Amino acid sequence: MATTAQAATFPRTRFKARAIPRYTIRDRLLFVVALLTFGVAVFYMAGGLLIRAYPALFPGETVPFIGKVLSPLPGPVGVDQPGASSVFNKRVNLLILGLDKRPGDRFEDAYRTDTIMVATIDPVSKEASLLSFPRDLYITYDLPDGQWSGRINQSYLEGFQREGTIAAGAKQLAHDLEFNFGITIDHWMVMDFLGVEGIIDSIGGIDIDIPEELAVYNWWYSDEGGRPPEYVTFYPGEQHLIGYYAVAFGRSRESSQGDLDRVKRQQLVVEAALTKVFSLSLLNDPIGLYNAYKDTVKHDVAAGEMPGLARLLQASRGNLQTYSIADPVDGNPTVYGFETAGGAAVLGWDPENVTYWLNKAFPKTSYSGAAVEIQDGFGEPMEDRDEALGRYLRFAKGVPVVYIGPERTTQATTTITLFREGRRELAVDIAGWMGIPTAAIITKNPPDESYPDVLIAIGQDFILPDK
Structure with a gap:
């Protein structure tokens, strides 16, 4: 004021x-967020978590709050704990993962994660945010047999290889997000790119205002449709994309900033998809939406956790803020490239800037x-x-x-x-x-x-x- x-x-x-x-990035459409970014239907369904998170509708229930203060650097950095006794700070955090799955690979195999996002909603303020993490971000893995460091997209693989399950991979990454950044994950969902393609096609494709020309070379990710490798060019301006090309646009790193630009394009896909979802009034039948797409993702949310979802989403009015933890703050870079002793190119990060983005995405109500x-x-x-x-x-x-x-x-x-x-x-x-x-x-x-x-x-x- x-x-x-x-x-x-x-x-x-x-x-x-x-x-x-x-330094907000932009206001857009809603905590349906996860929906189209690698799992439309499940995030509608995941709103059923709010049985225990929305006291106004379901009094007497609680949900874990985000936040604890972790050790100062050189250890991990975290956000300040928002009053533990306050019902107004009990938000729901959903981890969304897109797998780097290649032609001929099974869903149930080991992969690194191409997409890492946390969708969060405060059920009292009805504010929702989506925070993206670049895959090359350098973090500490907190493993049962010790700690070591590497890219954040390796964390899921560490858990999967240890126990051989998707759940173990998702839980390991959720644990490492809390260990490094103080983000408590309530539930997770994992999806591959075929699922994203099918979901976007099911809503008739999406319209994206493409900011600059993007040439994608040798693009392919699926052998199930018999598609050969393609060369695709996306031209600036409003473009209508079917699922296959929406995934190509959102997944490509063929630009000057590589994965950092990809994060932005994925957020554009989310926003365009959410616009389409709301224009089609899909909230009117969340159970039907869930049933149609429940097999395209892996997740830890029970189908019975749906009551109250539609009411909450509609009350949110499609308000979503999208952030990237790698964005500059006040003109100062948040991430910087360096090479590890083993020769890996990774992104280090400034703890003060990261704390700023955590505070933006997970504000105290x-x-x-x-x-x-x-x-x-x-x-x-x-x-x-x-x-x-x-x-x-x-x-x-x-x-x-x-x-x-x-x-x-x-x-x-x-x-x-x-x-x-x-x-x-x-x-x-x-x-x-x-x-x-x-x-x-x-x-x-x-x-x-x-x-x-x-x-x-x-x-x-x-x-x-x-x-």
Whole structure:
């Protein structure tokens, strides 16, 4: 919210209040997400998880929440734990995997994962997100016989080879996501590209606005349809793609950024597919949709877990935010290429940037839509204390909106003023991060709607919190 009103205590000017930028990728259609990205039907069905996750419809039930703080680097990095006692933070996280399955291979064989996404939904705020992971991301595998490091797309294979089952592979990757990033996975689903092709064809194909020309060489992934290798060129602009070419477009790495570009194309496929799904009103028959496609995926969700699904999806109104954990933050790269001692080309990652994307994809519900303003009363200009604190709140702690207000009269101590009681949890959290006693939080009524939810006035005792 903009802070434009003048007030004797908290002066504001329109030209001085500037927001710490928001780096959302784009709002789109819904937590059906997984659906078309490698498993349309099952994610509809997986919404039945919300029997235990949506207290408003099914009171008395709980679901594991995301989050724990893991050890600082050089160990794994994680997101801050959102209040364990708060029902508003009990979200559902679904791991979606697309297998690198080649012609002649069986589904039940060992593969690396070409696609790794986590779909998450907060059943109270009705907000949903999709977070993508590039296959070359360098992580630590936490295995029964020890730990070692490699590409994230190898994690599934490690579990599969140990026990010989798809479930073991999915569970190993789910475990490694929690170990490295603090993401708790509730359920998983695995799909190959033939399944994706069939599902997209079943809805009549999809329409994608292709951003730039893409030439895909020697494209093939299936011997069951008798197709020879093909050379395919996708031209910029609106294109209608049947399932076979939608998979070719989403799977190809034939571009300057390789797998990072592929992640973006897969998200375009998801968004286009979701648009089509909603235009066809497929939510009207989720059970029929599940029955039609349940054999195209492997998953750990029982068919009986469907009650409440359609109501929740419809209430979500198709709102989905898509993110890639590899995207830059504030112009700073999140991933960087390097070669391991064994000669493998992998992607290292910046822990602070990764924490930012985790906070974006798995926000604390009590922060949703909140605005914080910072005013500098330290008394020494040009030190950028307010900017540094703003970046800390936005990028390290996931506060949605942070404004930098005008400088104020010098004051000895840093203060926190709460203008809206509904944001008390945020004010308490900020106080904790800054080492300010909760009892010192000042509570006031906002003189008008231009005031932020929480105002931080930097004093001469200010110390920037550790990241």
